[in-house]
Amino acid sequence: MNIILLGPPGAGKGTQAERLVATRGMVQLSTGDMLRAARKSGTALGARVAAVMDAGELVSDEIVSDLIGEALDMMAPEQGAIFDGYPRTAAQAESLDAILASRGRKLDHVIELEVDEDALVERITGRFTCAKCGTGYHDRFKLPKVEGTCDVCGSHEFKRRPDDNAETVRTRMAEYRAKTAPILPFYEARGIVSRVDGMADMDAVTAAIAAILDR
Numbered sequence: 001m002n003i004i005l006l007g008p009p010g011a012g013k014g015t016q017a018e019r020l021v022a023t024r025g026m027v028q029l030s031t032g033d034m035l036r037a038a039r040k041s042g043t044a045l046g047a048r049v050a051a052v053m054d055a056g057e058l059v060s061d062e063i064v065s066d067l068i069g070e071a072l073d074m075m076a077p078e079q080g081a082i083f084d085g086y087p088r089t090a091a092q093a094e095s096l097d098a099i100l101a102s103r104g105r106k107l108d109h110v111i112e113l114e115v116d117e118d119a120l121v122e123r124i125t126g127r128f129t130c131a132k133c134g135t136g137y138h139d140r141f142k143l144p145k146v147e148g149t150c151d152v153c154g155s156h157e158f159k160r161r162p163d164d165n166a167e168t169v170r171t172r173m174a175e176y177r178a179k180t181a182p183i184l185p186f187y188e189a190r191g192i193v194s195r196v197d198g199m200a201d202m203d204a205v206t207a208a209i210a211a212i213l214d215r
Contacts, residue, residue, distance in 0.1 A: 001026075001080040001213060002105055004087075004187075007113030008176035010124040010169065011198040012205060016113070017082050019206050024213075027075050030084040034067045035059060045070065065095050072103050081105075088179045093186045109212055110187040112180070113198030113205065120199075121169045131157035 001024075007013035020026045038046040039053060045066055052059050064086060072081065087093040100106055126139035132155035137144060145151050150158075187193045196208040 001108045002083070002100060003080065003109045003111060003213070004083045004107065005111055005113075006180055006184075007198055008115060008120065009172045010120050011113040011115045012202060013084070013113055013198075015202060016205060016209055017084060020082055020209070024080065025078075026080040026082050027071070028082045028084055029068060029071050029086075031064055031067070031086040034071060035064075038067055061089075061092055061095060064092070065099055068096070069099050069103075072099065072105070077104075080108075087183055090182050090186050093183050107187075107192065110184075110193045111209060111212060112184075112193065112195045114195050115198045117170065117173050120173070121166050123199075124164050124169050125166055127164055128158050128160045130155050131159045 003026075005013055005017055017028045021028055035049055035053070038049045040046065045063070048063055049059060049067075052063065068083075068086065075081065083096070087096050096107065122140070123138075126141070127136065128139070129136050130150040130153060133150060133153040135150055135152045136142070137158070148156055150156075184193060194212045196205055196212070198205060200208070
């Protein structure tokens with residue numbers, strides 16, 4: 001089973017992809033990760049990627065398609081793929097169909113984690129972590145049991161990501177809507193788009209995704 005998992009930053013897409021990898025043996029194909037790995041690989045395709053990135057240019061659809069094709073060829077036939085960050089245009093969606101079809105595969109589901117923008121801003125801007133062990137906390141949802149002391153390692157130092165601010169989150173949301181707008185109608189016309197409440201408890205989101213995949 002091959003799926004596209006959609007959701008803005010902070011929607012929990014990464015967590016749900018990790019769970020699908022762990023429980024169903026799926027492979028997460030993130031174009032960002034694949035491009036970085038290709039650049040370091042020393043292969044001919046990697047050299048093409050490095051040349052484009054070093055020139056400050058956008059990697060072409062052709063190169064991304066080749067990367068995805070290579071990744072699919074390395075997977076076992078029974079393994080499903082989770083596409084993350086691709087496709088972002090109608091042309092890429094059509095290209096993905098061709099890539100999958102040439103390998104005897106098809107796209108089964110497009111699952112979007114829907115979020116409330118204001119609630120997402122609160123979720124992200126409230127995040128902070130222990131500077132020593134990395135344990136995650138939240139101003140509202142998960143404070144340390146003892147104020148100022150990490151539950152895990154006892155450290156008193158905490159940090160926040162500089163981009164976890166309201167302006168950045170809203171900018172990311174706008175970018176996400178702009179990137180998904182071209183492809184959702186393409187897949188909705190095919191009847192394979194499902195939506196899940198991304199603001200629900202993580203386990204509830206996992207169960208909702210499982211229900212879609214198992215129906």
